[in-house]
Amino acid sequence: MFTYINENFLHAPSTDLSRDTVKTLIQIMLAQGQEVFLEKQIADGKKVGLLAKLASQAAYLYSGAIEGTQENVNKAIFEKVWLLVVQVRSQVLMRILFPKKCIPTSSDQHFPFVHLLMNREQYLSE
Secondary structure (H helix, E strand, O other): OOOHHHHHHHOOOOOHHHHHHHHHHHHHHHHHHHHHHHHHHHHHOOOHHHOOOOOHHHHHHHHOOOOOOHHHHOOOOOHHHHHHHHHHHHHHHHHHOHHHHHHOOOHOOOOHHHHHHHHHHHOOOO
């Protein structure tokens, strides 16, 4: 839908439908979709290799959306809370991928961050 808007509104009727804003919305929505898919795979107990790839992709997508969100906040198109949400989600996923402390168990020796992924509330509160 956002791609359709971006391609067919050459002269956007408002600033929130400008090309840059729509591109940022696309990036945020893709990141959210990837994160939801990651959560589903965690709930289904999928293999740690797949979880690592999904978490990495979600973190990458959120990181890519930060710059566009910052520009839209500066233009007063988005509220500052949008920027904070995108930054926090990016940092949460990066912290899950690259933990400073991790206790590997016998089942996740090769991917020790999965222990954090499964128990993220406990570690993020620290």
